Amino acid sequence: MAMTNLVNDNEAYIKDALENGINGEAIESVINNMASSVEKPSQIKEVVESISNMKQAPSMYNEQFLSDFVRKNNGKIESAIKEGLTPNEIAMSLESDLKQDTYDSKNHLKFMTRLISEIKKIELKLIREKEQAVEYQKVYNN
Numbered sequence: 001m002a003m004t005n006l007v008n009d010n011e012a013y014i015k016d017a018l019e020n021g022i023n024g025e026a027i028e029s030v031i032n033n034m035a036s037s038v039e040k041p042s043q044i045k046e047v048v049e050s051i052s053n054m055k056q057a058p059s060m061y062n063e064q065f066l067s068d069f070v071r072k073n074n075g076k077i078e079s080a081i082k083e084g085l086t087p088n089e090i091a092m093s094l095e096s097d098l099k100q101d102t103y104d105s106k107n108h109l110k111f112m113t114r115l116i117s118e119i120k121k122i123e124l125k126l127i128r129e130k131e132q133a134v135e136y137q138k139v140y141n142n
Contacts, residue, residue, distance in 0.1 A: 010113055010114070013117035013121060014113060014116060021089070022085045023084040024081045025123070026119050026123030026126060027051060027081050027085070027119060028081045029126065030118065030122060031048065031077070031081075046111065048073055049073065050108075050111065052080070054092075054093040055080040093112060094116075
């Protein structure tokens with residue numbers, strides 16, 4: 001898939017992410033879904049690293065995790081889950097890949113575009129589900 005098609009197909013999600021960021025609940029949902037799927041461990045690693053790299057302000061470091069990989073990314077992932085990703089964090093990450101103009105950076109940009117779009121889709125689905133639950137509760141309580 002050409003980069004232009006990839007961006008066009010995901011334009012609304014990327015635009016929304018760049019304007020509004022991504023909430024922590026959607027990030028947590030993506031990580032939990034991937035962790036429960038053992039099909040592609042390398043992709044899980046890439047997703048965690050990508051989210052971690054986007055998150056600029058790590059929170060506390062937690063020594064209880066044994067894995068060096070998890071330990072290395074724990075603070076940023078925890079922060080991303082609690083606080084989400086800001087539009088600036090998302091933009092800076094995408095801009096970094098655009099500036100490099102290498103084969104690897106182009107592949108990473110494609111991956112990031114898909115990842116951000118997928119997380120944004122999940123976020124919008126979670127928001128709709130919450131809104132429906134609130135409406136149902138209003139009807140149920142009346």
